[in-house]
Amino acid sequence: MQTEKWSDYEIIATGGGEKLERWGDVLLLRPDPQAIWQPPFDLSSYSGLHARYARSHSGGGRWEILRAFPEEWTVSYGRLRFLVRPMGFKHTGLFPEQAYNWDAMTDIVLSRGGRPSVLNLFGYTGGASVALAAAGAKVTHVDAAKNMVDRCRRNAALSSCPADGIRYIVDDCMKFVARELRRGNRYDAVLMDPPSYGRGPGGEMWKLEDNVCELVSRAAEVLSDAPLFFLINSYTTGLQPTVLEDLLNIYLPAGKTTAYELTLPTKDRGIKLPCGCTGLWRA
Secondary structure: OOOOOOEEEEEEEEEOEEEEEEEEEEEEEEOOOOOOOOOOOHHHOOOOEEEEEEEOOOOOOEEEOOOOOOOOOOEOOOOOEEEEEEEEEOHHHHHHHHHHHHHHHHHHHHHHOOEEEEEEOOOOOOOHHHHHHHOOOEEEEEEOHHHHHHHHHHHHHHHOOOOOEEEEEOOOOHHHHHHHHHHHHOOOOEOOOOOOOOHHHHHEEEHHHHHHHHHHHHOOOOOOOOOOOOEEEEEEOOOHHHHHHHHHHHOOOOOOOEEEEEEEEOOOOOOOOEEEEEEEOOO
């Protein structure tokens, strides 16, 4: 599955473990382990390239600035607007392929009408939270990183989301779900985009394969009596779409479950770049 609605983002070329992207007017070259083929040309020599993320032999890497550009800037997806900037570990603060899921969840919310409640776990900078709030949902956005939650606030303001559209929570997602269950709070929809590895605000270790079953089963318990959807996204290569579909079929009530690979279109030889996978359950 892929979205082709971006005007402020595109992949120009790929190969050699890298992808050449345009974010608005800024050109970035970033690592992508899926792009194992030979590039059509030397990507680092592309005219107008602003920055390249160079891997270090000892692990990690750093941004090499080649031309001046703003520290941060905005890109638009329809009426939504998001801040982007080169961040640590090659990220920009936005995952463009997730626009497919934003649209899918927005369509479900609009078909229900009203103001359904949505729980977004590992919400990061809030792409999904902003899209859902703009569609009329009341979103609880949870992430362990305060700076990411703060960026979600800024994205919501840029996109003119309703003032009460998003509730911002800085917390460990597993602990927050456990507290919501004790409080008796329920949600009409749940989505999650857990990292492959990570740490909670108290230094708690997280590894997706070790924790995802408990997370999905517990989060399923916070669904209301009239649920809309449950979505889980994964970048972990070991978890294929069928695995996500199986998880949802095991831990969610009877419903319609689909799973798919997310890709991004490119201008490069008709290549579709893989970007993880998603499982979606609907009542």
